[in-house]
Amino acid sequence: MSDGQTVVLRPLAEADEAQATAAEHELADDGFEFLPERGDDEAWPAFVARIRSQERGEGLPPGYVPATFRVAEVDGRIIGRVSIRHELNDHLRRFGGHIGYGVRPAWRRHGYASEMLRRALAFCAELGIEPALVTCDDANTASIGVIENCGGVLHDRGVGPDGDITRRYWVPTTIWPA
Template identity: 50%
Template sequence: MARLVVPTVTVQGSFLAAWDEWGVEAERWMGAEAFVGGEEEQWSREEAADPGEFRRLVEGIVGAAEPGAVLAAGIVPYTMLWFVEGDEWLGRLSIRHELTPHLLELGGHIGYGVRPSARRRGYATQMLVQALPVAAELGIDPALVTCDADNVASRKVIEAAGGELEDERHGKLRFWVATKLK
C-alpha cells in the first residue's frame, strides 16, 4: 500500500526516474532543494544521481522539519513527505507550518505532486488525506490548500479530502480542509 514517509535514500532510483518523467519542470516538482546549515542548496538531476549527494539532499529535506531549523529568509518551516509504495517514489507533499501573507493568498499550507506515470490512480487524494493528521499534529486546523482555478483534477482531490471552497484569488481557488476528526 502506498503511504507518506519521511524522505529516504532507499528510493533514489525511482526518484530519479520520476525526475526524468517530469522533464524541465522537475526542479520545482521534485523538491530537489534543501537547507544545509541555513543555506539553500539545489541539486541538479546529475548531482542527485550521486549516492552521497542524494543522501545530503534527503538529510537537508528532513532537517527543514526539525524544530529550530535555520532556513533562508522568507522560507517558513515545512515538513516534506514522500509518497512511496515499497521502493517506488510516487510523489511528494509539503506541509508549511505557518502562512506568510503570500502563502495565505496563493500557496496555502499543503502542496503536492504526483509523478506523471502514477497519475489518475487516486494517489493525490490518498496523499492529501494521509497528510491531514500530520498537519493536525503540527497545530494546523484547518489547513489551507490551493489550486489553479482551471485545475479540475486538483480541485476534485481537495474536495474529496473534505475541502470547502472559500474563494478565488489571483487565479487560485482557496479551500479550507479540517485536519482533525470531528
C-alpha cells in the same frame, strides 16, 4: 485506489535518489518541482540532510517556514510526494497553503492523490493545524476534485505570481485518522 494498495508517506531517504530523480524529471513537464530547491550540483546526501533540517526549522532560507517533506510510496515505488508547511507566511497564505502534493503521471487517476492528501491532513492535525489551507491552479480539475473530495471548501480565487488563477480551500484536518 487500485487493487487495495496502501499509500505510505515516509521521509525521503538516501536510497531514494534514483526514483526521486526520475520523478523530478517526469513532473518537470507539469511545472511541478518534485525535489524542492535542489541545486544541480547538490549532492544527494546533502539534499536529504537539508530537507530534514528544514523540517526542524534549521537552515531555512529567508521567507521559508518549517516544512515536512514526505514521499508517497506504494509497494516500494515512489508514486508522489507531499510537503506540509507547519505555518503560513504571507506568500503561502495567498498562493501555497499548508500542503503541496504531486503524483507521478503513471499513478494518476487511481485515488492516490486523495489518499496522500488525507494522510497529509491527518499530519496537519497532529501539528495543531485546523483547518489547513490547500491551494491549486483554477485549471487543475484533477486537484480541484481531490481537494473537494477531502472536504475542501472554496474560500476564494486570486491571481497568482505566475498570472494564473489560484483557488484557495480550507480543508478540515481533524476528521482524518492518523
